[in-house]
């Protein structure tokens with residue numbers, strides 16, 4: 001696939017979600033089904049191995065098999081795909097990067113090594129070597145709020161200046177001040193923000209989302225994204241209801257019950273009911289009961305009917 005440039009990375013992207021069997025193995029036939037459905041949803045692109053794709057809980061053989069499966073479907077359907085070459089350690093990330101580059105994705109996602117926080121110089125050194133291994137394919141830096149080193153807009157700008165192959169970032173967004181700094185410092189980068197705040201993010205100049213709303217309903221998330229251009233007021237009103245649902249019914253699983261973000265993304269897919277992924281996570285992370293999805297399904301449909309029109 002032709003590598004994307006920064007300005008071409010935009011829209012609503014959907015993640016792989018690993019169906020996990022009782023014995024903790026990955027159920028590849030069901031993964032194939034999930035990715036095939038995602039590919040048919042009108043989504044802007046598909047990516048592997050973010051948090052929701054459980055990159056931190058895979059053997060290297062599984063990592064390769066997941067990426068090959070996604071590359072096969074996306075090449076066939078001509079859908080842009082990104083591979084997450086992330087790992088908590090630099091050496092394993094570099095090996096993942098080399099193998100990811102061979103599959104010719106549109107871009108490759110990385111995190112910074114995640115044990116002892118890196119200095120700026122170390123982060124630059126890291127990204128330069130990763131960029132060399134990416135062999136002409138652009139890098140997207142993933143910096144979730146729980147990363148060891150949180151990056152401010154100015155630092156992203158510094159990294160971009162030092163490593164031109166860095167073309168995108170995957171961030172938690174921020175308040176009005178954050179977006180102001182983003183516009184000042186993050187030129188030349190595709191900026192992605194959380195799914196449920198995408199309409200306000202787009203209005204502030206962000207470019208898209210690796211989206212939790214696509215976990216809930218990919219086709220509905222795409223319709224909402226299109227509405228951000230055709231009917232920005234309507235899309236903003238829809239965002240208010242989406243945020244209300246997420247804050248009231250989903251976030252407490254993390255803040256009050258201690259579940260992981262990946263547990264919640266799988267719950268969203270189970271609520272949406274468009275793919276048979278299940279809510280199970282890989283050991284040692286705890287999974288949310290499927291019955292919670294059944295309880296929340298009618299609530300989601302009544303708060304956000306537009307997402308479920310199909």
Ligand SMILES: CC(=O)N[C@H]1[C@H]([C@H](O)[C@H](O)CO)O[C@](O)(C(=O)O)C[C@@H]1O
Pocket residue numbers: 015049050051052053143144145170171172173193194195196209210211212213215261265
């Ligand atoms: C709220 C939201 O959209 N969460 C999404 C996050 C954020 O986009 C990212 O952490 C930047 O904050 O990315 C994922 O974890 C991921 O790629 O696996 C999917 C998850 O649904």
